[in-house]
Amino acid sequence: MEHKKTIKGNASLGMLLLKGRTFIALALLVIYFSFSAPNFMEWSSIVLLVKHASLYGLLAIGMTMVIITGGIDLSVGAVVGLSAMIAGGLMTEGIRLPFIAGTIYPNVPLILLIVCLMAIFVGLVSGALIAKVRVPAFIATLGAMYVCRGFAMLRSGGATFPNLFGKKELGNIGFDIIGAGSLVGIPYIIIVFIVLAIIASFIMKKTPLGNQIYAVGGNERAAVISGIKTVRVKLFVYMFSGFCAALAGIIKASELRAAHPATGESWEMIAISSVVLGGTSMSGGVGSIGGTIIGVLVITVLNDGMIMMGVSTFWQMVIKGVVIIAAVIIDLVQKDLQNKAALAARIK
Amino acid sequence: MKQERTPIMLAKNITKVYPGTTALKDVDFEVFPGCVNVLVGENGAGKSTLMKILAGIEKPTKGEIFLEGKKITLHNTREASDLGVSIIHQELNMFPDMKVSDNMFAGNEISRFGVVDRREQYKKAREVLERLQQDIDPGEIMRNLRVGQQQVVEIAKTMLQKELKVLIMDEPTSSLSQAEVEVLFKLIEDLKAQGIAIIYISHRLEEVIRIGDVITILRDGERVANANISDIDIHWIIEQMVGHTKLSIEKPPYKGEKQELLKVENFCLPRLCGGYTVDHVSFTLHKGEVLGIYGLMGAGRTELVESLMGLHPESSGNIVLDGEPITKPSVCDQIARGMVIVPEDRQKDGLVQTMSIADNATLTSIPRFTHNGVIDKQASRNAVDVVVEEMQVKVADVRHLITSLSGGNQQKVVIGKCVMAKPKVFIMDEPSRGIDVGAKTDIFRLMRGFAADGMGVIFVGSELKELISVCDRILVMSNGLLTADLSGDEITEDALVKASAAALKTGKSA
Numbered sequence: 001m002e003h004k005k006t007i008k009g010n011a012s013l014g015m016l017l018l019k020g021r022t023f024i025a026l027a028l029l030v031i032y033f034s035f036s037a038p039n040f041m042e043w044s045s046i047v048l049l050v051k052h053a054s055l056y057g058l059l060a061i062g063m064t065m066v067i068i069t070g071g072i073d074l075s076v077g078a079v080v081g082l083s084a085m086i087a088g089g090l091m092t093e094g095i096r097l098p099f100i101a102g103t104i105y106p107n108v109p110l111i112l113l114i115v116c117l118m119a120i121f122v123g124l125v126s127g128a129l130i131a132k133v134r135v136p137a138f139i140a141t142l143g144a145m146y147v148c149r150g151f152a153m154l155r156s157g158g159a160t161f162p163n164l165f166g167k168k169e170l171g172n173i174g175f176d177i178i179g180a181g182s183l184v185g186i187p188y189i190i191i192v193f194i195v196l197a198i199i200a201s202f203i204m205k206k207t208p209l210g211n212q213i214y215a216v217g218g219n220e221r222a223a224v225i226s227g228i229k230t231v232r233v234k235l236f237v238y239m240f241s242g243f244c245a246a247l248a249g250i251i252k253a254s255e256l257r258a259a260h261p262a263t264g265e266s267w268e269m270i271a272i273s274s275v276v277l278g279g280t281s282m283s284g285g286v287g288s289i290g291g292t293i294i295g296v297l298v299i300t301v302l303n304d305g306m307i308m309m310g311v312s313t314f315w316q317m318v319i320k321g322v323v324i325i326a327a328v329i330i331d332l333v334q335k336d337l338q339n340k341a342a343l344a345a346r347i348k
Numbered sequence: 349m350k351q352e353r354t355p356i357m358l359a360k361n362i363t364k365v366y367p368g369t370t371a372l373k374d375v376d377f378e379v380f381p382g383c384v385n386v387l388v389g390e391n392g393a394g395k396s397t398l399m400k401i402l403a404g405i406e407k408p409t410k411g412e413i414f415l416e417g418k419k420i421t422l423h424n425t426r427e428a429s430d431l432g433v434s435i436i437h438q439e440l441n442m443f444p445d446m447k448v449s450d451n452m453f454a455g456n457e458i459s460r461f462g463v464v465d466r467r468e469q470y471k472k473a474r475e476v477l478e479r480l481q482q483d484i485d486p487g488e489i490m491r492n493l494r495v496g497q498q499q500v501v502e503i504a505k506t507m508l509q510k511e512l513k514v515l516i517m518d519e520p521t522s523s524l525s526q527a528e529v530e531v532l533f534k535l536i537e538d539l540k541a542q543g544i545a546i547i548y549i550s551h552r553l554e555e556v557i558r559i560g561d562v563i564t565i566l567r568d569g570e571r572v573a574n575a576n577i578s579d580i581d582i583h584w585i586i587e588q589m590v591g592h593t594k595l596s597i598e599k600p601p602y603k604g605e606k607q608e609l610l611k612v613e614n615f616c617l618p619r620l621c622g623g624y625t626v627d628h629v630s631f632t633l634h635k636g637e638v639l640g641i642y643g644l645m646g647a648g649r650t651e652l653v654e655s656l657m658g659l660h661p662e663s664s665g666n667i668v669l670d671g672e673p674i675t676k677p678s679v680c681d682q683i684a685r686g687m688v689i690v691p692e693d694r695q696k697d698g699l700v701q702t703m704s705i706a707d708n709a710t711l712t713s714i715p716r717f718t719h720n721g722v723i724d725k726q727a728s729r730n731a732v733d734v735v736v737e738e739m740q741v742k743v744a745d746v747r748h749l750i751t752s753l754s755g756g757n758q759q760k761v762v763i764g765k766c767v768m769a770k771p772k773v774f775i776m777d778e779p780s781r782g783i784d785v786g787a788k789t790d791i792f793r794l795m796r797g798f799a800a801d802g803m804g805v806i807f808v809g810s811e812l813k814e815l816i817s818v819c820d821r822i823l824v825m826s827n828g829l830l831t832a833d834l835s836g837d838e839i840t841e842d843a844l845v846k847a848s849a850a851a852l853k854t855g856k857s858a
Binding site for chain 2: 206207208211212214215217218219221222223224225226227228229281284285286
């Protein structure tokens with residue numbers, strides 16, 4: 001939000017409404033659904049809604065950083081699926097050791113570590129293709145998406161790893177707690193999301209890295225000439241995005257107690273929509289984690305609210321599409337107004 | 349051209365108000381047929397606005413335009429070009445991957461039954477290019493042409509109209525080589541002979557005097573003078589343009605060799621298609637001196653300083669910076685060693701438009717304000733305030749977007765960014781481009797100040813007067829070669845101009 005606040009100038013009420021639009025939209029949606037959808041305001045459905053939002057939110061946080069550098073990461077949905085399948089595979093089949101013809105079953109923390117490292121590696125490869133080889137981000141991550149989804153399918157031949165409870169004698173129980181457990185009534189999923197959001201927001205606002213992420217997206221060449229190591233910055237955002245996707249994959253598999261290779265399909269689109277709704281510019285340089293969190297809440301409220309109201313899934317799609325485009329149009333209108341205001345401020 | 353002429357186009361009492369500013373105040377402008385009508389003025393004087401109004405890109409707030417005695421109202425460039433008024437922009441509008449003939453007919457394709465008739469287009473394109481006596485194949489891909497040829501194609505495009513009456517040219521020579529300028533001037537003569545009125549906008553006053561017939565001078569949105577070029581000279585134009593403010597820079601007398609700071613030997617930057625953009629250049633820079641590098645467009649000045657900075661990995665040669673030999677320069681390392689650059693293109697290379705003034709200023713020096721991985725916002729803010737004060741940047745609040753500043757102040761922020769990196773070698777590539785006289789003087793004073801503080805300043809420039817009044821020594825580049833190293837009394841306009849053309853005669857391809 002900080003970068004938006006900079007152009008306060010002579011903010012009229014209209015401008016204020018325009019700037020807080022996503023938040024206002026969220027409030028209006030909540031009010032609307034609380035009247036028209038039965039059970040919407042019940043505690044259990046609120047928790048469920050925030051759990052949904054948290055899962056998508058994890059992806060959207062990584063995506064925000066990527067988009068602020070001026071890139072895009074289409075592979076996150078597939079990385080979710082691959083992460084779930086690797087976790088599921090390690091739980092069910094362990095690691096076969098070729099020489100002693102035995103199998104070891106890693107414990108749950110080790111599984112989490114392996115999965116996260118794998119996803120970070122995927123991000124590293126995409127990032128290197130983009131920053132070093134200069135493959136367009138859209139293409140590099142599109143390719144990564146197919147490769148990851150393919151490996152997810154190959155892991156089990158397209159089948160599901162069910163019943164991921166682990167066995168006491170194998171020392172790998174506890175996987176299902178991540179998705180089901182809670183701390184003082186707050187599910188772990190939500191806590192993970194909040195912690196990650198705080199970390200990401202801290203990086204973006206307080207560290208040189210965050211500053212450099214904005215600079216690379218704002219004007220990459222100027223960043224290079226200013227001595228910013230743009231390759232490192234880009235590698236970081238794709239690796240971070242991969243890490244976020246791994247968390248989402250683990251949580252989903254744990255929640256379902258099963259890993260299915262199609263997990264996370266088209267989630268990258270939900271993440272991108274949330275980021276855009278949150279006011280992040282697709283051309284890079286502008287945006288914030290805070291905005292994305294509101295964006296992901298809007299998408300989830302809209303989604304869950306419509307389901308509760310019994311709106312047909314087909315209409316849901318149509319409505320979501322319209323909302324995203326409308327949000328971008330309002331964004332453009334705001335930018336025009338801001339440019340005019342800036343021009344007026346420039347020459348007294 | 350002594351006899352009374354009647355203007356073909358006439359703008360009367362043109363006023364243009366933008367939100368918060370008046371770009372033009374009651375300006376009259378006459379355009380005579382068969383003449384080169386020159387329009388000059390400092391940046392921000394309103395030249396571009398006036399020209400945009402004549403070409404139908406902008407609408408005047410007040411005022412009238414007459415073409416051949418009839419009042420016209422233009423809503424867009426299409427309407428203007430239908431009436432015979434065309435414009436050639438400084439940045440060429442073209443489709444680099446399309447053929448020359450397709451470029452010329454883009455938006456105006458000749459079609460039969462909805463299918464483009466490429467053969468007919470090719471034929472017509474060749475006719476026009478032949479009429480212009482240009483050896484350009486209409487089937488060639490635009491990208492493969494030289495800049496000068498691309499410009500000829502743009503001109504040819506305007507000639508396709510049934511009746512071209514007025515042709516507006518905005519800084520047509522800014523990216524041309526000397527040889528290409530000659531071709532363009534010959535073309536302009538031909539157009540004049542056909543009775544076409546040319547509106548010629550340029551900063552290069554030597555050219556203006558050569559090619560122009562009548563001149564109109566704008567200052568701060570007002571017309572201050574107009575005259576027949578045969579009656580006036582360059583000094584008169586400058587006087588009218590800037591009013592009576594002069595560049596007054598205090599320059600200490602040149603003391604000769606001092607402590608060596610930067611030594612460059614046999615520095616080369618190979619060109620993609622053979623030859624060198626920077627051709628075995630060697631020079632030294634001393635502490636406390638402002639070293640100018642002069643040359644025409646394309647002489648390799650920018651490429652030289654960019655390569656020193658590490659922006660062109662394919663460059664080669666020896667660099668010794670403050671006693672330390674450097675083999676493969678990279679930008680980050682060069683900055684760490686104390687070399688910084690204010691790039692030529694402020695918008696493209698100098699600023700991050702989406703960031704605030706403060707964030708732009710600290711871009712290079714952010715590690716200095718970082719403790720335990722966290723930026724100390726207070727410390728960086730204080731440092732920014734100091735620099736803003738030092739650079740005399742006029743700002744309301746450093747948290748505002750950088751784009752809220754005027755060009756001169758933006759440039760000062762870019763300079764401030766470099767100052768914050770605590771440099772030893774300070775390279776400024778065309779630091780005075782596109783900013784007003786007041787800010788220019790400020791920047792030149794700053795340069796002298798940096799030199800007085802013991803830095804070595806390299807000033808790449810193309811305005812002779814500016815270089816002469818600021819620099820202790822001036823190097824001249826021509827066609828990639830270093831052709832002169834002048835200091836003290838040797839620095840004269842004549843010597844600089846002569847050296848800047850020295851290597852053009854030998855190389856035919858210029």
